[in-house]
Amino acid sequence: MTWPEISTEDFPARRDDEPSSLRQDIIDELSDHFVCALNRELLKNPDEQVARQRVLIQFGDPIKVARQLWLDEMKEKIMSQRILTGVAVAMAVCGFIAVGLVWSMVQQNKRVNLLLLERLDQQASPSANEAEGMIQIGFQLVQEGDPQKPAKGFTGTLTNEDGKAESFSLDVVVDETGKLDFGPLPWGKYYLKLHAPWDETAILKSFVTIPGRDYSQTIVCPDGPPEKVPVKFQVRWPEGLDAKEWVVLCDFRYPPKGREPVPYVLKGRRSIQGHVWMYEQDSKDPHHGVYLIDSENRVTVCPLGARGTYQDTTFDKLDFQTDTRLRQGEYHLPVCYLLQKSLLPHLTELGNHTSFDMLTLAPFSNPSMRIENRVRIGTGYSAFVNVSEKLKLGSRLQDRLNGPLNSHRIEQIHGIQLPEQSMFSADTGQMNVWEIKLPPAEITSSYLEKVEHNLSGSL
Incomplete structure (x- = not known):
């Protein structure tokens, strides 16, 4: 949605x-x-x-x-x-x-x-302060799993968001007792952004203060950076496709906001006591968020250039393993590609591909997907692209797509944009098996009806 x-x-x-x-x-x-x-x-x-x-x-x-x-x-x-x-x-x-x-x-x-x-x-004179509308704002930060232990090393940015000319932001470092004290401030609407010492951030929901009543809140923070955990992949291959001749490329990365051009980065997030903590993976980490998966569900990292572009390779040069390692959290897969092994020596061309025409079954979707704006396509949805050949459409589906649903030429469709996100979770103490469901080799009317049914149920 x-x-x-x-x-x-x-x-x-x-x-x-x-x-x-x-x-x-x-x-x-x-x-x-x-x-x-x-x-x-x-x-x-x-x-x-x-x-x-x-x-x-x-x-x-x-x-x-x-x-x-x-x-x-x-x-x-x-x-x-x-x-x-x-x-x-x-x-x-x-x-x-x-x-x-x-x-x-x-x-x-x-x-x-x-x-x-x-x-x-x-x-x-506290009564005089109350008359002027100044109230005390503070937070107590505690560690996850041990609410009696203060969270140390964190900083907080408190922003007044009344939309007035006098709006402001304050940065405060937590003290040894876990207290984040912003002192007396005018009453109004605020929101707080917390920064962990390991570059993990959380934006807390807005809150409103009123005259004459101090504001305080206890916040449970992570007790350390997210751990790396093993992740396995399980690809659901379409019937009638010889999986031994194909590989799946999954790219979980996002482009950083507001800077162009820059390498794509892998973002993760985890929820702690109702607050979402977000972080970016180190771009120098060899486990960088772009993976190739073979017919035996083995996985390897995709070779990338200095700026995160796909690099040419061959199947026999890749070191496939049973799993890879990712920091615990949730991940969104904006797009995955199905390509034959024979195209691995031409991965660089994949990054330079002009565009892929998409079968769009979701509202407000874009029928043309470029590599550089895959995150825009994938925000709220996920997309599947068959790089090696065009998707095969059943005759009944072609008749339907000749109507209002179709806005581009059927014979050029390379992929399908699904009406939902592909979300995956990696956590400690559990089997992290990420299932990749590929659409049928031939997109039929029955498959379209199933996807449309799921779409209508989510609206």
């Missing part, structure tokens, strides 16, 4: 120096967070309206969150542009700028002095 419904028009006016994919990347990232949260809520309560309302209560207005993320990404560019503008104006009217700077410094000193006086008044 695609929710919440955020469009690129919900952001501030587009800027000339804004990256072309920034807005869509933000929408994709938020949609992923909201859909995951909605799925968790649906497990608790099957009423979708109630589940959506709970997610909105947790995260707040998605449009406001999207605008704030956009501002965070563009802040440096906006400030740079303002500095350049200021320099140009200074050359013409330096006298006025000097006066303005002096006046600004005086006003800033006044605000600082007023804030110091308010803090002193708050310590001396």
